[in-house]
Amino acid sequence: MAQVGLARQRLARVVPTLVLVVAAVFFIAPLLSMARFALQNVQVFQLGTSNLFKNWSFSEVTRAFHEPAFGSTLLLSLRLALGTVLLTLGLLIPTALLVHVKLPKARAAVEFFTLLPYMVPPIALVAGVIGFIRPNARWFVSSNYSLIPFYVVLALPFTYRSIDAGIRAIDVRTLIDASRSLGAGWGTTLRRALLPNLRSAIISSSFLTATVVLGEFTMAQVLLKRTFPQFLAEFGRKEARGGIALALLTLVATTALLGLLTLLTRRKGATGRRGGLAETLTAGPITVPSERA
Amino acid sequence: MTALSFHGVRKTFGPTVALYGLDLDIKDGEMITLLGPSGCGKTTALRIAAGFEFADSGIVEVGGADISGTPAHRRNMGMVFQSYSLFPNLSVAQNIDFGLRTRKIDKPQRQKRVNEMLDLVQLGEFAGRYPHQLSGGQQQRVALARALAPQPQLLLLDEPLSALDAKVRATLREEIKRIQTELGITTLFVTHDQDEALAISDRIGVMSSGRLEQLGTPTEVYRRPSTAFVARFVGSMNELRGAVTGDSVDVLSYRIPVPAAAQHATGTPVLLLVRPEDFELVTEPDQGLSGTVTGVTFQGATTIVGVRLDVLDQLVNVETRAGADPVIGSRVAVAVDGTRGVCEPAHVVVAAVSTTAA
Numbered sequence: 001m002a003q004v005g006l007a008r009q010r011l012a013r014v015v016p017t018l019v020l021v022v023a024a025v026f027f028i029a030p031l032l033s034m035a036r037f038a039l040q041n042v043q044v045f046q047l048g049t050s051n052l053f054k055n056w057s058f059s060e061v062t063r064a065f066h067e068p069a070f071g072s073t074l075l076l077s078l079r080l081a082l083g084t085v086l087l088t089l090g091l092l093i094p095t096a097l098l099v100h101v102k103l104p105k106a107r108a109a110v111e112f113f114t115l116l117p118y119m120v121p122p123i124a125l126v127a128g129v130i131g132f133i134r135p136n137a138r139w140f141v142s143s144n145y146s147l148i149p150f151y152v153v154l155a156l157p158f159t160y161r162s163i164d165a166g167i168r169a170i171d172v173r174t175l176i177d178a179s180r181s182l183g184a185g186w187g188t189t190l191r192r193a194l195l196p197n198l199r200s201a202i203i204s205s206s207f208l209t210a211t212v213v214l215g216e217f218t219m220a221q222v223l224l225k226r227t228f229p230q231f232l233a234e235f236g237r238k239e240a241r242g243g244i245a246l247a248l249l250t251l252v253a254t255t256a257l258l259g260l261l262t263l264l265t266r267r268k269g270a271t272g273r274r275g276g277l278a279e280t281l282t283a284g285p286i287t288v289p290s291e292r293a
Numbered sequence: 294m295t296a297l298s299f300h301g302v303r304k305t306f307g308p309t310v311a312l313y314g315l316d317l318d319i320k321d322g323e324m325i326t327l328l329g330p331s332g333c334g335k336t337t338a339l340r341i342a343a344g345f346e347f348a349d350s351g352i353v354e355v356g357g358a359d360i361s362g363t364p365a366h367r368r369n370m371g372m373v374f375q376s377y378s379l380f381p382n383l384s385v386a387q388n389i390d391f392g393l394r395t396r397k398i399d400k401p402q403r404q405k406r407v408n409e410m411l412d413l414v415q416l417g418e419f420a421g422r423y424p425h426q427l428s429g430g431q432q433q434r435v436a437l438a439r440a441l442a443p444q445p446q447l448l449l450l451d452e453p454l455s456a457l458d459a460k461v462r463a464t465l466r467e468e469i470k471r472i473q474t475e476l477g478i479t480t481l482f483v484t485h486d487q488d489e490a491l492a493i494s495d496r497i498g499v500m501s502s503g504r505l506e507q508l509g510t511p512t513e514v515y516r517r518p519s520t521a522f523v524a525r526f527v528g529s530m531n532e533l534r535g536a537v538t539g540d541s542v543d544v545l546s547y548r549i550p551v552p553a554a555a556q557h558a559t560g561t562p563v564l565l566l567v568r569p570e571d572f573e574l575v576t577e578p579d580q581g582l583s584g585t586v587t588g589v590t591f592q593g594a595t596t597i598v599g600v601r602l603d604v605l606d607q608l609v610n611v612e613t614r615a616g617a618d619p620v621i622g623s624r625v626a627v628a629v630d631g632t633r634g635v636c637e638p639a640h641v642v643v644a645a646v647s648t649t650a651a
Contacts, residue, residue, distance in 0.1 A: 174378040177345055178436075180365040181372040182392035183443065192391070196382035 031248070038245035060245035069231045076144055077228035081213040084151040085206045088159050091152065092205070096163045097194070100172055114160035117153050122218040125150065130222065144225055151213050158208040166201020207261050211254060294321045295357065296479035297342060297447055302351035304337050311337040313503045314351060324473050324480040328490040329500035330526070335483045336451060338500075342481060343449050344368045355446060366395075371440030375452040377432045379424040385435050386411070386420040392443040410438035413472060430461035437469065441476065448473070448480040454489060466493055487527050491515065499523045521637035524566045531572065531609040533565040533629070534639060542631060545604050547582050551631035562639040569597060569612035571630040574619065581628035584609075586619045600627055 036047055041055040064070060099110050117125070129150065133141055140146050172194065179193040195202070220227040232250070236243020297319040304312040312334045319325045327335035340346040342353060344365030353361050360368060371392075379388050389410050393403040411417045414434040424432055433453050440448060450469070454462045470493040473480050484490055490497050491511045498508045499522070507519040518524035535544040540555040542548075542565045549565065557563060575581045587608070588599035596618050598611045611627055619625055 170381065171376055171378070174374050174376050175380065177343070177365075178372070178374060178378040178380070178439075179391070180345070181343055181368075181370060181449075182439065183366050183369070183395035184391075185366050188395060193380055197380070199382075 031251075034244050034248050038241050038248055058245075060239070060242045061249055063239065064235060064242050064246045064249075067231070067235060069226065069234070073226050073228045073231035076226065077214050080145065080147055080151065080227065081210040083145060083148045084155065084213050085209045087148055088152050088155060088205065088209050089202060092159055092163050093195075093198070093202075096160065096167055097172065100164075100167050101176065111160075111164070114156045116157075117155075118157035122154060122216070123222070125153070126219045126222045129219075141223060147216075147219060147223065147225055147227075150219055151209075151216060154216060154219070155209045155212040158212065159205040162205035162208060163198070163201050166198045169201075170197045203261055203264060207258065214250075214254070295319065296321045296323070296355065297481065298352075298354040299338065299342075300352040300354070302338070302341060302348045302353060304334075304341060304346065304348050310503050312341075312348075315505060317498060317505060317508065319479055319481060322477040322479055323495045324470075324482060324493065326482040326484060326490040326494035326497045327500055328484060328487060328497050328527070330485055332502075333500040334503040335485075335500050339449055339451055339481060339483045342447070343370055343372055369443070369445050370447045370449055371443065371445035372449040372451065373433065373436045373440050373453040375455055377424065377429065377456070378436055379432055379439070381424050383423075384420065385416065385422050385424075385427070388424070388435055389439045389442050391439060396443055406442055410442045413441070413475075414438045414468070428461075429457050430465055433457065433465060434468070437472070441472070441478070446479070448478050450480065450482040452484050455484070455486065462489075469493065491527070497527075499526060501526070516633055518566075518635055521564070521566055521635055524635045528568060529610065530566045531569060533567065533607060533609070534605055535563060535565050537561045537563055537636065542634070542636065544582060544629075547604075547629075549629045549631040549634070551634040551636060553634060554631075554636050557636055557638065563636040564639045565631065566635040566637065567629055567631060568633065569610040570595075571633060572609060572611040573628045573630070574598065574611055574613055575626050575628045578626045581626035583624065583626050586621050586623050586625055589618050589621060591618070598625075600625060602627070 037044065038060055039056050039058065040047065040051075041057055041059070042051055095110075099106055129141070175193050175197070176189055179189040184192065215229060216227070217229045217233065220230055232243065232246055235246060295318045297317075299315045299317040301314040301316060302312055303310075303314045315334070315338055317325075317338075327338060329335050337346060341348050344360075344363060344367075348361060351361075352359055355368070379385075380391065383391065386407050389407045390403055393406055398406075407420075408417075411420055414437060416431060416434055416438070419427065419431065419435075424435070427435065433456075436453070453469070454465055457465065466489055473493075482490075482494065491514075494511055496508060496510055497514045499506045499514060501522045507514055507523045509517075509519075514523060514527050518527060524530050533542070533544050533549075535542040535549070537543075537554045537557045538548070538559050540550065540552055542551045542554050542563060544565070551565060554563070554565075573581075582602050582604055584600040584602040584604075586598060587601050588597075590597040590599075595612050595614060598613055598619060600609050600611055601607070602609060609627065
């Protein structure tokens, strides 16, 4: 009996480690390969185990920085990200609060509708835009910023879930009642009693929005906008190594930002609060934004 | 002077009637408890007073002024909630300060008031803590301080103790009573716990299915319940099946004088409700109802003796002074003092049994 128990205990320790190692290799090997291909000044066919540390340089990345379109497309994408974040928060926070407090019965329906953009491929969405909005409101789609509302829709499955998780984690109803009984109107209640307690949910949903915007390719392509992902694709076609280098850099920057925000959302006084980035990413049916080009 | 009045306040939620025209006057400085099971309308009444719900018809007055249409944040009422309602992002002191800030009081005055309140609830050294660093009882004390800080006209307490464990509940109950008496603030307290209601109220309003069944002092409600519902809900009750004869109730051949029986016609089958302390174990079998002891529960000063009566197999509890407690299985006789008994007309089936038996 004891023997079996011991063997089982050992197995319970070995299996998770094994899974972790396999998964790590699966994720890290391609990244390392990307890094070697892009950042090592060695002919591809010569890359092997003997020259692991030879001739590493950032010259490919710097080359990308000197491309004239680099700055302008990055700036446009950042602006689009900012606009999308603001519009998303402005629309979603009041909606989610309203649904939660006044229309709890509508919650399932709203949840379903916010998931739709995840099920409908962006290409179908953009086909609708071309078919309907372009002939009817040409002036609208001609602006670069016309992408913003579509990005809001694209990011909806992630952002709504994040905000919703944040709202669920606090007793919104009681907080509203308490605030109002203390003489606060709706504005003060939102500003002083609700938003600070949704902080981590707001940060994580902003981050998810930005990730979607900075990686979205299809819509921008079809609507002929030169966003950062367009530049990335173009540059990659022209300069194989430079493209990979830039993609890798984007990935690293995004990950660093993710780490930073996870740290930020875990501040004092917030213990036990939900809706932070980690919870949003691990909870629910969606795990990772997949709209990246 | 009347501090808070409900006049014919009616409220429905869809097909459900939460309040059937509530009439209630709360005097200045008084502590009134609305007591009842869940769904009886007590919380709805409180939320209407607070301005979180609005009545379908009827008027709510504070100090004689109609406030029926005033939104919650202009009502100047302090409220403590059942669930922990402190703002998690604010410290204890900031929580207490919240209502002072919304009233645009200047800073030094606010600071002074916050300190007063911290002293009042004896949490001075916790000023800088955050809600999640406090126990449930401490959180509710802060919530009380926060509600009282802006010097509200009325204090509304919505089951503030029910999330706490028994010991804390008892202490906090006393503390609420002390603070309420000290400040002389008119208070409307809502609870489903009769012990709480009996312990701290000046008057209790017992509610059932959207109606106020009885309004009276704790003693009145306990000693002279005006309806069978009140009798059953407040304290425990024994039920005896019998039939009315003049101002008595006959349980078979045993006649119990019950003043309340006079409201019913002779021959009416009734359920007679009498408290365990109005029952007595007697030595002579012909002076009471005979039965067998089924249980003995020692309670300190008193003992509850469970007796299965020979008559209709009815189970009753008899509260006796601790002393020579009977043994389970022994034969006893039970005398009933029906002076404070309440009669409720019984169902037909029961009537058939009791009349044929008689």
